Every structure is written in structure tokens, then in C-alpha cells.
Amino acid sequence: MAECICGKDHSLAICSNGSVFSWGAGTFGQLGTGELKDRLIPKKIDGLSTFKVIQVACGHYHSIALTKDGRVFSWGQNIYGQLGIGKEVSSHGRPQHVTALDGIPLAQVAAGGAHSFALSLLGVAYGWGRNHVHQLGLSQSDPKEQIYKPYSVAALRSLGVVYISWSCSHRVCSC
Structure with a gap:
């Protein structure tokens, strides 16, 4: 296996051929198998x-993946918009294409x-998702607690960000 990533109670692994495996807690669909069970x-x-x-990444109850052709897929809990697919469903047990990022080289x-x-490859x-403590870094005049679609972080646009990291309620970026 090429990479293994752990969430709160679930894990994902990418194999050298690009296939993804999951295991652990699956109550919210975070395993991506379509089954809402562990x-x-x-x-x-x-x-x-x-x-x-x-590449894959795990949140508490959601997961996301980046494909070689630049598509992003997400699955699992969506009550805060963390899947980036809108607010129509509170969770999704199978990978969903995050179409708002189409055409952006990631x-x-x-x-x-x-x-x-x-x-993005250009550092944007x-x-x-959840923004209750402004962890998304968005410059909004009326900050929202949930953001249901991807938004660019304006304050970082011209800094040449090359890496982003995560935690429960905040992010770290390297410039």
C-alpha cells in the first residue's frame, strides 16, 4: 500500500494501483462502501x-479523495457541508464528485x-464545511458557520501556499 490515513474512528488506504480501501466506523457513510455500518x-x-x-484524507465522519485526473470525491457526514456538494443530504455513503472544483488543477x-x-497547483x-470558529479563513463580512461549497481563501491567494494540513478545528498552511 502506498498511503494509509486515519480519521477519528476510520481509516483509508491507497494501493499502488490507485484503488482505495476503508475500514473502521461507518455509521455516517465515511467508509464509502454504501453501507452505513462498521x-x-x-x-x-x-x-x-x-x-x-x-491522495485521501479523513475527517471525523467524512472522507475525501483526489484522483490523478484532478477530480475530488467526498463521502460520509455532511451536516456542516464538509462534503462540498451542497446541503441537500446530511450524509452520503458513496463517493460524490465535488463538481465545484472541476477545471481547477489540484x-x-x-x-x-x-x-x-x-x-490548487497555483497555491490557491x-x-x-464547518466554520464555527472561522477555521476556513474566509474573509466574509457576514461569517457563516457552515459553508456548503468550496470557496477560495482570499488572504492566502498571493502567498504561494504549497501545503495544507488539518486538525479538528483549524488548518495550517505552508508558504
């Missing part, structure tokens, strides 16, 4: 099998407790 042993996420996944994805980020950071 898994003791790793199971392949079939919804990603037609893509070569190059370098990285990251997941915090209930929020997510993507970083995009954030979405």
Missing part, C-alpha cells in the same frame, strides 16, 4: 474503482473534523 477488515471502495486515486486535499480543503486554497 467494517472490521478493509474493503475496496467500488465507487472509485474507475479512477486512479493519488495538488492536494485535506480534511479536518467537519471541514475540508483543496489546494479552497475551504468548505
Whole structure:
């Protein structure tokens, strides 16, 4: 296996061929298998099998993946908008394409407790999800507690960000 990432109570692994496996707690769909139950042993996420996944990230109850062709997929809990697909569903048990990021060449994805980020090849950071302590870094005149679609972080645009990292309620960026 090429990479293994752990969330609060679940884990993901990317194999050298780009397939993704998940195991652990699955109550909110964070395993991506379509089943809302825990898994003791790793199971392949079939919804990603037609893509070569190059990176995954786990939040508390959600997961995201970046494919070689630059697509972002997310699954699991969505009560704070952490999937980046809107607010129509509170969780999704299978990978969902985050279409708001289509056409943006991406370098990285990251997941915090209930929020997510993507970083473009040009160093633009995009954030979405829970924002109750302003962990998304968005410059809004009326800050919202939940952001349901990716927004660029204006304060970081011209800094040449090359890496983003995550935690439960905040992010760390390297310039």
C-alpha cells in the first residue's frame, strides 16, 4: 500500500494501483462502501474503482479523495457541508464528485473534523464545511458557520501556499 490515513474512528488506504480501501466506523457513510455500518477488515471502495486515486484524507465522519485526473470525491457526514456538494443530504455513503472544483488543477486535499480543503497547483486554497470558529479563513463580512461549497481563501491567494494540513478545528498552511 502506498498511503494509509486515519480519521477519528476510520481509516483509508491507497494501493499502488490507485484503488482505495476503508475500514473502521461507518455509521455516517465515511467508509464509502454504501453501507452505513462498521467494517472490521478493509474493503475496496467500488465507487472509485474507475479512477486512479493519488491522495485521501479523513475527517471525523467524512472522507475525501483526489484522483490523478484532478477530480475530488467526498463521502460520509455532511451536516456542516464538509462534503462540498451542497446541503441537500446530511450524509452520503458513496463517493460524490465535488463538481465545484472541476477545471481547477489540484495538488492536494485535506480534511479536518467537519471541514475540508483543496489546494490548487497555483497555491490557491479552497475551504468548505464547518466554520464555527472561522477555521476556513474566509474573509466574509457576514461569517457563516457552515459553508456548503468550496470557496477560495482570499488572504492566502498571493502567498504561494504549497501545503495544507488539518486538525479538528483549524488548518495550517505552508508558504
